[in-house]
Amino acid sequence: MTTPQLGITLAGIRMKNPVMVASGTFGYGPEYADLVDLNRLGAIVVKGISLEPWGGNRTPRLVEVSGGLVNAIGLQNPGVQGFVAKYLPFLRHFDVPVIVNIWGKTAEEYAEVAARLDGTEGIAGLEINISCPNIKAGGSAFGTNLESTARVVGAVRRRTRLPIIPKLAPNVSDIAAFARCCVENGADALSLINSYPAMVIDIESRRPVLANVTGGLSGPAIHPIAVKLVYDAARAVKVPLIAIGGITQAREAIEFMIAGASAVAVGTANFTEPLTALEVVDGITRYLGAHGLASAGELVGTVRL
Amino acid sequence: MHVEEGSVVAHEPMGSAYRVLTLRLPRVAAQARPGQFVHLRLAMLSDAVLRRPFSIYRVDGDCVSILYKTIGRGTAAMKSIRLGDAMNVLGPLGNGFPLPTADAIALPVLVAGGYGVAPLYFLASRLPRTGLLFAGGATNADILCVECFQALGWDVRLATDDGSLGVRGLVTAPLDAWLGEARREPEFFACGPNGMLRAVGERAVAGGWKGWLSLDRHMGCGVGACLACVQMIRKDGVETLARVCKDGPIFESREVVWEPSEP
């Protein structure tokens, strides 16, 4: 039996395998480099970058719940210049595509970040975060409204030649409409899902646990929600999908691919076990072999109804 | 920094409210420095996505011990850990205390609140000299390891909120009494609740002494990636957000910018 082919080309980005690490859960690369062989990842999606440095929310920023965690980091980041100066040189040493997650408070800011990264060596693509539940301006305020989704994606498209990958919010009534809207405005692929708006209250003090009051739920708890949204989006658009939400082992990644995702990203599970993404790669390889499939692509969208 | 599977070689109560867990972890043990911590994966709590951080309390050969208190569901579940169990440990993490040299002029003064003695005992066991330990807690059950510090030749002063051991009151009471008549400059190493750390830091700044504070923040990744654990720090007059897990947990008193609302 020959070893299955794990390599894929997604929106023009060549990856050794379809398993990436999700934005905000893997820092900018160096944080996990002692533990994880970065060259074995399909791609690294770095923490969200904005035009100017941003301080994020007050602490507590994160709380564990059953089967997941609720975070309200608030997109703290060193700004596009800081990222390029401080982290990109490190990432260039590795043979792994780097996808930069970007956000802004206005459509113009998103486009400006995209323009500054366009033509910068060492960047394979841009993931457009229109779905962060943790900042008032921007974030999911864009991704839950079709008009502003179109505006942001279109503005970014006009300012970059890099592949662009809007990241969809889960809390919309019709994901297919948002998926189509992104593609019509120039998206090369789609990521889904971001964390789900959530809240935790301390019953003794009756105060919200997070300083930001609300946050976003991630981890195993959101996985079946994400599977449904990926399944819906896959039937609405032809561009490749990157599925995110509650992957802890190969089983959930394979489920996403069957639902229609071409690639997946591991988020919260990096905190539980930094080697999760690599274990998922091995698990997919074993699954493909055991099921007589020659490549990861043969699995995509094969759900039997 | 490693992810290492280690087997449990000891797990025993310490007093009525604490336990000591010892794991064989050759790679973590070889790298560990006082003030660093380990991030434990709690496999027995299957719906938990976060590890739990604990200071390194002892390193004996290739074994690493932690000293922990039952706080919530994670530390409660840890009670079921048995000899021979395998545990997944990420560590050693964080920066650790700077180690004063044998000829340093300042006297090492350790200030501990509750399980805060854990990293300070590891520190004392690695210091080429002795000094003073001030330990405080709610009751005598929260005063730990007194004999082990004394065995190393340390002078131990105690305080409890209820007066069941040592001076009644906060640990700053015996500390201030000593400072009032001290003939030698102290260098503080402190680990405990925020209020205690802040009080020690204020004394260090006022006296013009060094004070190394081990901060406690809720953590996600433990390696600097998620930005859950940030603390405002002032360096060269500039305020920046530091990650307690990676840039800390030890910060010098002058660096820490306390929030007005913090105790």
Ligand SMILES: Cc1cc2nc3c(=O)[nH]c(=O)nc-3n(C[C@H](O)[C@H](O)[C@H](O)COP(=O)(O)OP(=O)(O)OC[C@H]3O[C@@H](n4cnc5c(N)ncnc54)[C@H](O)[C@@H]3O)c2cc1C
């Ligand atoms: C650097 C560092 C060193 C520590 N060293 C020790 C030690 O040596 N001995 C010891 O007993 N405890 C130590 N702690 C505190 C210990 O991590 C918490 O008591 C433990 O995480 C509580 O988990 P739980 O599930 O029982 O509590 P829960 O309250 O159920 O936990 C809920 C969440 O809050 C977090 N959490 C709760 N309390 C704390 C706290 N005080 N600090 C950080 N996170 C918290 C938990 O990790 C978990 O993510 C240390 C904390 C830090 C940051």
Ligand SMILES: Cc1cc2nc3c(=O)[nH]c(=O)nc-3n(C[C@H](O)[C@H](O)[C@H](O)COP(=O)(O)O)c2cc1C
């Ligand atoms: C601590 C934390 C920080 C995150 N930061 C970002 C971010 O900056 N940009 C973004 O698009 N998504 C961010 N996310 C969302 C993740 O990329 C991912 O979409 C989500 O966590 C769901 O995947 P999971 O269940 O595997 O964690 C963050 C998630 C977490 C837990």
Ligand code: FES
């Ligand atoms: S716990 Fe993730 S950055 Fe400190």
